[in-house]
Amino acid sequence: MTKRTEISEIGEFGLIERLSQQIDIKHPSTVKGIGDDAAVISHGDLMQVVTTDLLLEGVHFDLSYCPLKHLGFKAVAVNVSDIAAMNAIPKQITVSIALSNRFPVEAVEELYEGINMAATHYNVDVVGGDTTSSRSGLVLSVTALGETSKELLAYRSGAGVNDILCATGDLGAALIGLQVLEREKQVFLANPDMKPDLDKYSYITGRQLRPEARMDIIHELRDLQVVPTSMMDISDGLASELFHICKASDVGVLIYEDKLPIDKQTYDTAVEFGIDPITCVLNGGEDYELLFTIRQEDFQKLEKHPDVHFIGHVTPASEGKFLVTKSGTAVELKAQGWKHF
Numbered sequence: 433m434t435k436r437t438e439i440s441e442i443g444e445f446g447l448i449e450r451l452s453q454q455i456d457i458k459h460p461s462t463v464k465g466i467g468d469d470a471a472v473i474s475h476g477d478l479m480q481v482v483t484t485d486l487l488l489e490g491v492h493f494d495l496s497y498c499p500l501k502h503l504g505f506k507a508v509a510v511n512v513s514d515i516a517a518m519n520a521i522p523k524q525i526t527v528s529i530a531l532s533n534r535f536p537v538e539a540v541e542e543l544y545e546g547i548n549m550a551a552t553h554y555n556v557d558v559v560g561g562d563t564t565s566s567r568s569g570l571v572l573s574v575t576a577l578g579e580t581s582k583e584l585l586a587y588r589s590g591a592g593v594n595d596i597l598c599a600t601g602d603l604g605a606a607l608i609g610l611q612v613l614e615r616e617k618q619v620f621l622a623n624p625d626m627k628p629d630l631d632k633y634s635y636i637t638g639r640q641l642r643p644e645a646r647m648d649i650i651h652e653l654r655d656l657q658v659v660p661t662s663m664m665d666i667s668d669g670l671a672s673e674l675f676h677i678c679k680a681s682d683v684g685v686l687i688y689e690d691k692l693p694i695d696k697q698t699y700d701t702a703v704e705f706g707i708d709p710i711t712c713v714l715n716g717g718e719d720y721e722l723l724f725t726i727r728q729e730d731f732q733k734l735e736k737h738p739d740v741h742f743i744g745h746v747t748p749a750s751e752g753k754f755l756v757t758k759s760g761t762a763v764e765l766k767a768q769g770w771k772h773f
């Protein structure tokens with residue numbers, strides 16, 4: 433009898449790792465396959481990067497509070513974010529959709545309004561896709577293609593000991609924004625006459641519904657002539673992404689709680705929900721900020737950047753992965769299931 437292994441036993445990353453062992457690379461032009469934010473394909477001096485994401489109704493989005501236009505924008509933005517994470521510039525996207533008969537033509541047009549808005553915003557061309565029917569709900573998949581040069585490419589694997597760890601923007605807002613949207617949905621379901629008052633939470637709900645890929649940072653890094661030694665986007669929570677960088681680069685990290693960027697609305701709302709704000713920062717998903725490492729000598733070039741935060745530094749792998757709390761204690765980082773100290 434063949435053995436049955438539950439996917440939950442090995443997890444998403446375990447599954448991908450197991451599948452990648454069965455895959456062999458046949459072409460020298462395939463510079464990087466599975467294992468980074470995007471694959472890298474060489475066309476002489478030009479490096480093309482490719483990434484894809486799949487979004488399912490009921491799993492990744494809830495149309496009762498996520499307008500179709502926002503969903504279209506977000507589906508493009510999250511792919512552009514993975515292109516940015518390679519230090520590349522996005523150029524083209526393809527869009528594939530599966531629709532149940534619940535959706536009229538107007539709904540699909542609304543979705544495309546958001547897709548087209550994002551295509552304009554990120555300066556990418558929609559060059560194709562696929563359309564098919566679905567038994568239930570909406571399925572949306574976007575593939576993005578981008579370009580960069582070999583010298584500018586940033587993998588997860590290039591972090592060196594003593595490099596400075598940088599994170600852009602602020603973290604944890606999208607997760608706590610989702611908590612607010614879920615709560616208001618329950619209130620509305622219980623009493624449809626109640627109009628949700630979301631003004632107070634506009635920043636964090638906006639971060640959940642309409643994330644921004646940090647292409648601005650990619651252009652600024654180029655202007656400042658800073659090439660990150662490693663980079664990835666923060667889509668699954670800072671702690672989890674730090675583990676990816678550490679594994680790919682064979683290094684450790686030391687980060688400081690008081691350096692972690694958190695917005696005031698995120699902080700206050702986390703407290704309101706009885707969630708430790710630091711948990712949101714470390715384990716919140718869907719921030720789509722950038723996590724990268726730079727050489728010490730590049731520090732001055734970025735020192736005054738208002739939206740780049742220096743959260744710690746890279747250590748030898750043997751020193752592990754630690755967070756120094758505000759009180760000065762070093763706590764071992766956990767990729768998931770962060771508990772109070």
Ligand code: ADP
Binds near residue numbers: 448469
């Ligand atoms: P990200 O969060 O940056 O989108 P993922 O965690 O989704 O990255 O994927 C990690 C790596 O695994 C990527 O290189 C991705 O292309 C690859 N990958 C994910 N799912 C599959 C799959 N079913 N088959 C082959 N490669 C996959």
Ligand code: MG
Binds near residue numbers: 517
């Ligand atoms: Mg990514």
